[in-house]
Amino acid sequence: MYKIQKDTAINQSGILCDIHNHSIPLDPANSDYQRVLDDIIEQSASCFTGDIPTDLQTAADAKQFAQQVEAYKEAKARIAQYQLSAGDAESTKTIVTGKDSLLEDITETITIPAIPALDATIEVITHEIDKDPVTSTVANPLIVKDNEERTAAQLVIDNTPQPVKDEVDGV
C-alpha cells in the first residue's frame, strides 16, 4: 500500500511504500515512482491509503494513455499485414526517383507481385519404432499463429478507448 507523505511545514514530499518501507520522490525519472503509476493504473484506489492525490492520478492517466496509444499503433500495424491464409493480390506502388529540370518529381510505378495464400493444412508424418509411419493432416501452424496474432491485435483495437483512437487516427 502507498500513502502520500506531504507536510509543507517541514518540506516533506514523497510517497511511502509500506511494503518496502521506503519513501519515493515525486520524480518521473525514479523507477519506483513509475511503479506507483503502474499500480494506480492496475489497481486504482485499492493500492492507496486514502484518496489518490490529483497530480498522481493525472500522471497515471497520462502514462496509461501513452501506453494505449503505443498498443493501438502496434495492433493497427499488425492488422495491416496481409493474412497468410488469404495471400495478397498484385499491387502497384508509385515511388519518387528524383527531380527533373523543372524540379518536378520523377516517379516510377513498380509492381508488387501477388503473394499466394498458404495451404490451409499440412501433412505431418509421425514415426514410431516398429510401426509404419502415420500421416495425419493438421492445420498449417503458420496460419494458426497468424490468426491468433490478428485476433489478439483486433481485441486490442476493439478495447481501445475512443479518445486514444482519435489521437492516433488524427480525428
Added chain:
Amino acid sequence: MAVKFKKPEINIREKLSELDKSSGVAGEALLRAETPQEQFNLIGAGRRNLLINGGFEVSQRGGYTSATAYNDGTYHIDRWEALRDGVTATIQHLVPVSGESSYGVKLVATSSANGTIRLRQRLEIPNQYKWGARTFTLSARVKSNSSNARLMMYGGSSQGYVYVTGNDTHSGSGNIETLTATFTTTASVSAEFAAFVGIDNIRSTSDPAITSGHYFEVYDFQMEEGKVATPFEHRSYGEELALCQRYFTVMPNGIFGIASTSSTFVYSYQLPVQMRATPSVSLTSTNQRQGDTVAQGISVTSASVSNNTYTTSTVAVFIITGTFSAAATPYRMYLYEATGSFPAQVHLSAEL
C-alpha cells in the same frame, strides 16, 4: 651533363619472402578489420565494458557470502537484479579464495518447476539512438549444471529478446565455460535495454524445466561494441564503486542531522556521485538511532522515513519519525548512528 646517383641495393628475394611471413590469428583479424573502429575494438583499446560491476566486486547492500533466499526483482550485488520465476532460489556472492582472482555470483534453484533464475542489468538510455543500429558482444565465464544456462539480451520493448550468434549456451558440464553472444540492435533502443545471464530458454520464449539444485555461477561479465569478445576489462574498485553509486548508495554513520521538532529528525546528505534520478530513500530496519553530540543519543522504534522537497540527484534530504526513546531537543545537531540493536541504515536507490 650526365648526373650519376646510387640507389641502395634491394634483395628482391628477401622482400618477396617477407610476404609469406606468418602474422598469426590475431594479426590476420587485425588486417581483415574493415574499419579503424573494428581495429580499435580488436586490440582492446579504450574503455570497453558497458556493464557496470561486471566483475561483481561491489556489494554495497551486504555481503551475501552464504546462500541467501531472494525474491523476484531484488538487488543484492550492485547493479544486478536477481530474477526468478516459477521456482524458489538463492543468491550467493562468490569471493575469491587462494588461487582465484575473480568475484562471481551464484544462483541456485531450491525447488523444481518450469521457470527461470536469472541476473539482469538494465542499461541507462541517455538517448534512444545511443545504442541503436550497433553490434555488441556479451561475454562471461559461466559454470553450470544446466544446459539452459545462457547469455541473453533484451533489446528494448520494440525488439524484445534479440537473436544472438556465438557460443551463448552452457553445455551443463559443471565446468567453467566462456560464453559469448553477439547481436545487433534496431535503429533506436527503448527502455529495458538489458543484459541477462541465467537459466532460461532461448530468447525466453518459454520456461525450461528446472530441478532443485540447478545452478549457475557467473564471472567477468562484459558487454562491448563489436562482434569480437575481448579479454575482460578490469577497472579499479574505486572506479567501479563510483559507477555503482550513480544507482545506489548507503549513507554512512556520522552524518549530521538536526531535530526539527522533539519528535522529528531531518538529515541532509551530499551524495558521493550524482545519482541517475532523485533517489528513493529507505531504512533497512524500523529500529533506528541518533547519536547526540551533547548528551545521550536517542533511539527510535517503528522508525519511518520520508523524502524532503529538497532531495535531488545530488543531495538527499529526508525526515525520520517514529517512537522516540526520549524527546529530541529542537535545533540540536545529531549524528546518524546505526549500531547494535538499532541497525537501520539509510539506502538511497535510483536504479533503473
